Amino acid sequence: MRTSIATVCLSGALTEKLTAAARAGFDGVEVFENDLLASPLAPEEIRARCADLGLSIDLYQPMRDIEAVPPDEFRRNLRRAEHKFRLMERLGADTVLVCSSVSPLAVDDDALAAFHLRRLAELADGHGIRVAYEALAWGRHVSTYDHAWRIVEAADHPALGTCLDSFHILARTTDPGDLEGIAEIPGEKIFFLQLADAPLMAMDVLQWSRHYRCFPGQGGFDVAGLLRQVIKAGYQGPLSLEVFNDVFRQAEAGPTAVDARRSLLVLQESVGLTAPPAPVVPTGIAFAELVSPDVEPVSELLEALGFTRTARHRGKPVDLWQQGEARVLLNTGPGARRDGTQLAAVGLESPDPAGAAERAESLLAPVLPRRRTPEDVPLDAVAAPDGTELFFCATGRPGLPDWTTDFVPAEPAEHTEPAEPGALVEPPASGTAGGLHRIDHLALTQPWHQFDEAALFHRSVLGLGALDSVDVADPYGLLRSRAVTNADGSVRIALGVGPAPSADDGDRAQHIALATDDLVTAARRFRATGGRLLTIPANYYDDLAARYEFADGELETFRELGILYDRDADGAFRHCYTETVGRVFFELVQRDAGYRGYGAQNAPVRLAAQHVRRPVR
Amino acid sequence: MRTSIATVCLSGALTEKLTAAARAGFDGVEVFENDLLASPLAPEEIRARCADLGLSIDLYQPMRDIEAVPPDEFRRNLRRAEHKFRLMERLGADTVLVCSSVSPLAVDDDALAAFHLRRLAELADGHGIRVAYEALAWGRHVSTYDHAWRIVEAADHPALGTCLDSFHILARTTDPGDLEGIAEIPGEKIFFLQLADAPLMAMDVLQWSRHYRCFPGQGGFDVAGLLRQVIKAGYQGPLSLEVFNDVFRQAEAGPTAVDARRSLLVLQESVGLTAPPAPVVPTGIAFAELVSPDVEPVSELLEALGFTRTARHRGKPVDLWQQGEARVLLNTGPGARRDGTQLAAVGLESPDPAGAAERAESLLAPVLPRRRTPEDVPLDAVAAPDGTELFFCATGRPGLPDWTTDFVPAEPAEHTEPAEPGALVEPPASGTAGGLHRIDHLALTQPWHQFDEAALFHRSVLGLGALDSVDVADPYGLLRSRAVTNADGSVRIALGVGPAPSADDGDRAQHIALATDDLVTAARRFRATGGRLLTIPANYYDDLAARYEFADGELETFRELGILYDRDADGAFRHCYTETVGRVFFELVQRDAGYRGYGAQNAPVRLAAQHVRRPVR
Incomplete structure (x- = not known):
């Protein structure tokens, strides 16, 4: 019609x-x-x-x-x-x-x-x-x-x-x-x-x-x-x-x-009037790509978190850092100079990358030009409403072009051959040194006028489901947040928006949440290797004590490490935060299988703490 | 309590x-x-x-x-x-x-x-x-x-x-x-x-x-x-x-x-719990003060409107321009360099300037320091929520300090003595050359978060009454406007606010509306002396023809001059606009006695026309 x-x-x-x-x-x-x-x-x-x-x-x-x-x-x-x-x-x-x-x-x-x-x-x-x-x-x-x-x-x-x-x-x-x-x-x-x-x-x-x-x-x-x-x-x-x-x-x-x-x-x-290519729901996060004008602060943070630099792109200044199934690309190319450290791209693991790209294109998602050399693996990418580049990827799956084959193993191994398909899929030799094994979720900040559109984009183009929008009180204004996920929760993206358009829209934080089965151990390891966790006010823990009963010593441990706690009908959520580099920080999360949220209840406390401790750079 | x-x-x-x-x-x-x-x-x-x-x-x-x-x-x-x-x-x-x-x-x-x-x-x-x-x-x-x-x-x-x-x-x-x-x-x-x-x-x-x-x-x-x-x-x-x-x-x-x-x-x-000094309702607009880094464009505009430069402040680079009871101060002092041409202050004719200032101070209005020489007339002033300076004034009224006595008659008369009280109250010798005799209203732009507060300020501090807020569609977003007036309409201020905070909040236009009994003649005179009126699209006049019946030739005259037309149950309103200098433009209005509005119905057309023709400087 x-x-x-x-x-x-x-x-x-x-x-x-x-x-x-x-x-x-x-x-x-x-x-x-x-x-x-x-x-x-x-x-x-x-x-x-x-x-x-x-x-x-x-x-x-x-x-x-x-x-x-x-x-x-x-x-x-x-x-x-x-x-x-x-x-x-x-x-x-x-x-x-x-x-x-x-x-x-x-x-x-x-x-x-x-x-x-x-x-x-x-x-x-x-x-x-x-x-x-x-x-x-x-x-x-x-x-x-x-x-x-x-x-x-x-x-x-x-x-x-x-x-x-x-x-x-x-x-x-x-x-x-x-x-x-x-x-x-x-x-x-x-x-x-x-x-x-x-x-x-x-x-x-x-x-x-x-x-x-x-x-x-x-x-x-x-x-x-x-x-x-x-x-x-x-x-x-x-x-x-x-x-x-x-x-x-x-x-x-x-x-x-x-x-x-x-x-x-x-x-x-x-309503069946048209039949564009069917949605191809992503099955995981292949990678999150940070761009940064300065490799040091981010590398230090990744090392403290237990990541290992396992590979480098053979044609570009992009390093692959891995821990378990969590993969972070650190891009220090020319484009990174302009805007400081930020989360610029997400690799979405797709059962059919080409099909996913066709779906996106048919729904008018801006298709990004492939700025790649002829020998690179052809990767399809589109821009999300907030400008984040979304790559439809395969990681070590036979018959599909594998993004990891553009990477060569990092020193000290001195290989210069591109990786074999799937070679980088296995967790690195260092294993999960930081106790972190995958990306639990990503949090992206949307332009003010794109909030409802962002949810529709992620639902229709990517085939994700959207949860209800929640209000979160930042000390300096109300934020809104809405999560989009796939059915098994292996892809979770929290879309956030500030209270109104402002000059610092572009400065709002983004974050990468990493999953662990034992947050206390992971947080201790992070601290022991020089990482600094966001300090959470003592008053917060007094309130936790009033609201819940904890095992002996548990609350004191939370307090010591700055761990926040939430629970819903089906389980608990424990989480803590690193300091911020540029626009980006990391969250460490331990999620009970049944827990469906993102700790929104604790967000005001986290936001206030982040205002107290301004970003490092 | x-x-x-x-x-x-x-x-x-x-x-x-x-x-x-x-x-x-x-x-x-x-x-x-x-x-x-x-x-x-x-x-x-x-x-x-x-x-x-x-x-x-x-x-x-x-x-x-x-x-x-x-x-x-x-x-x-x-x-x-x-x-x-x-x-x-x-x-x-x-x-x-x-x-x-x-x-x-x-x-x-x-x-x-x-x-x-x-x-x-x-x-x-x-x-x-x-x-x-x-x-x-x-x-x-x-x-x-x-x-x-x-x-x-x-x-x-x-x-x-x-x-x-x-x-x-x-x-x-x-x-x-x-x-x-x-x-x-x-x-x-x-x-x-x-x-x-x-x-x-x-x-x-x-x-x-x-x-x-x-x-x-x-x-x-x-x-x-x-x-x-x-x-x-x-x-x-x-x-x-x-x-x-x-x-x-x-x-x-x-x-x-x-x-x-x-x-x-x-x-x-x-509720009678306290009794601060009673409100002293202003009885007129003594003057509107423009600050400008460059005297020429504003002077040219004022001359074309029929204003005469009648006096100059004896100690500061401030000229008084008059036409009938409309008085405009043009301040080219150092403060004006920073922000371009804007409407910076309003003199409110007050039956009791000291009482009005006491009222304002008791209600926490920021009292402005008197940056005046000892011999100047002491003038009380407070800042409105948008930063506009409000002076409580008397113009040629016995027993009250008269702001005009700080002025000396302008060349060519070569007087250097300050004016006698009341000397400048009479319309200048040039009369109302432009057919304009008083300030009908002022339009001020409020900071985004101050809209409701601005109305409360003007009501409580100045004792004005507030009309209902109206929405006005600008091509690039919805504006809100709310007028505050005294009982006889001799003081009318339209408080406007943009759709949301933005970097160009400070650029939004302010205007001075000047009253005439014969808009067509006034507009023709303005054009004949080199003034340029805002061009209104022909489509607007086709719509007027559909909505109202006019005397022969009237609509053609409106179209020729860019005159807008509105009516309510009690009368008609005819108005047209000059081009914009800095943030400021003038409106020429002919208001039937019974008409209570400000032509809000026509504001979208005016705003669109102003976007087509960008400000001169």
Whole structure:
């Protein structure tokens, strides 16, 4: 089906919006009246610009407070409509949206509403225009799709149909059965379909609609369920996004349009309209790649954690550090100089790297250029919304290109031959010197306006599942965090976002959490080899003592090492933190099998401690 | 009455919060448990720090999910409470807040709740501690103040009382009569009073409470009405602010604490607890002061608008430009070099400048140092939340120090004597050359986190009235605007705020709107003398034609000059805009007597046009 987007979804001047919509691959747009009024382009120029960009103008909107009003008022309305229909002819738009009236002058009289809409449709028809009548959720007398449809049916004019808007319908729907009436509307009388999602919030529906709508899949509505009914009805028009969102108004139009279109692609897939390459869910973290302008502080930290430098990329200044199945690449190449030490890339172990990359590309994930020499293993990578490079990898699996074969064993072994496939998969000879055996999770900071999109990206592109978002109180503002994981928890990524856009967005910490079966021993080893653990206030331990009963001496050990503790119904979580280098720190975690969280309860204490002890560099 | 503030209201580490509270003049604090847990200071050290700062610790909070639970759970709760009571002894806090249970384990059994609370109070009593039981608006079984009080009454223990929280009570109150029961609680059994306001929003009460609370007077609750009932009851404890607000969490603690205390001072005044100097409502705009690093562009603009340079400050590089009763100071002193052209100060015509300054100082407005020579007229000035200097002035009124006497008539008249009082009050010889006769309103941009506070400041310190806040769609994000005015509209200030904090907050435009009785003539004159008006898109005028009927040729004239049009029930508003110099532009307005607005409807079009045509410098 054709895809369309309302200009109100995107930030900027009308021409910026049109360009962004076209570049993201939309077939058409809804022109929002205010965007046209504010544009220096004449309607004919806007029409030409759209044609140049390959965009149709699928809808002009909105026309308000038309129907069921006193005669004088309706005369004025027809006069206004006549003006707008002439404008639409110049614009080349053949469908207009009429919202159910919110006017205090409107009366509760369906017959009068139908009569007025019929008159409007007659007028429109003379201009070759169709009228699509929509029930606003807060319409004065008409606020449900079936009521709007009954009026359209009664008016019975070929140039009058209904417009369905998923927000207005789903904001008022408590029973999914309420949607079944949609399928009974004749498809050709559904003139238009507007799609929006929203987070589930108990709030005034007008405020909810005007400020918090989001793209399908980013919120909590069953937009797919509604779409299925509309398809069943036989609707043939475009799938059009109409989202009012305070954040998108500020964000750059280009990326927002891409996110919007990805949302529609995923929605179409979910109802079987399209079949993009299936998701290939990652089965583990192959590596985390740090870039750093200075090898020393990170190397020291990795050594103290028990990692061994086992290999070096044969063409680039990238070292592979290993411990058990935890692999960290340390990249000191030229790109690293600019931004200090940070977590720049993640290798996702994939059963089908090429398939995973095809899936990502089909969902508009930015495919990264391969900056590799011809002899390097071809690695597919895309950029996540926060800029992190995601590599789809295989580590020592027969028949798949193996990223480790680009590496040669590190000195002192003096080999210069590339590793054999799988040669580096086995834990290094040093074993798990630090008691750490794999990456438990990664924590990445998202740009402020990308939080909901980041979750949708990781779900749809990577096939991960998203947990609920949690609020975390930092001393200097509320953070939000949402984890995405695969089914067995071998891939866990915590997506975090700060309280609002700020100049230091780029400075926010990222971290790598390493799993151990014995945190106390691992923490002691780390300290014994020169590592410094984040100091946790004594008051925290007094509170633990009040909340839980511990074995003799356990709490004193926690206190000594700065170990934090959490538990849920199924198990306990023990964790502690290294100091921060650049933007990056490490977390050491001991997770009971049943425990599903990330110690969010302890995050305020950790964040406050990190503010006390500023990053080393 | 004593004033107190919960540490959760303020941003930063506990020590920052305590310092900010003490500097703002609070007598005490509520220590929020999470702030203590995250602090590296031991309870004894926090106690000592508070003592040094002159702060009492009036409350420790919160203790949750204590009452009406199964016996095992209650045993664990008492164990936890025992820990906390010992902590409170170290901290020197003698009252603990217990919130009504939200635990799924809690049963609906008032007798059991009372029994448990009595047991808790007995335990507390042994430590010299009092328990204040509060109904959360979303408590599982206890959610109203009267229900909480009935349980406290039934428990009947001297160490058990109730805590009243204005948010929890007012969020559930639809009938003011519901508050009258408060006065019937014995005053000595109200152990604590927490005060918060909130904007009136129809939303989930938990989310509303956790993210949107604000200080009394900043929202829409009748906090004063509640406080009157509490006083009637005979409450003798502190007035304590407890505000959870996402914005305050990010804002600097010092200014937030001052705003918080001002809010309490105004609240106390409103219920007759204190009598600070009465507000002295300004009666007009004496002058608007622009600072500019370069005199030329602003002078040219003022000349084109019909202003005449009539005088110069005798000691500083400040020129007085006049037209009718509109006076603009142009300051090119050293301070102007830094930030480009901006609106830096406003002279408010005051019937009692000294009284107005006393009022401002008593409400903690930052009093500005007088950087004046001994012979200058003493002018009182304070800083508004956005940094604008507000001068309390008299212009040519006998018996009051007259700011104009610091000025000497400008060349070519060659006078060097200071003006006589009142000499500059008469319109200059040039009259109203540009057809503009007074300042209609000023528009100032507020720092992002200061929007609600700015309205409270202007209301309480200056005695102005605030209109409702309106949303305005800029192409790059939603703006909010709220006007404050005096009764006759001779002082109107529009307070605007951008969509979120950003690096260019300081670049946002400010403007001076000048009143005319004949906008078309004034706009033509401006253009004829070389002024350039903001170009408004033709599409805007097509829409006006659709919406209103105009006299022959009127719309064409509007279109030619870039005049915007609005009307409300009582009259019309015509306005147009100059180009922008630095951060500042001028608006020319013709306001029918009855029209109350500021043309907010047209603001999106104006903002878009200003983005098209970037500022001149």
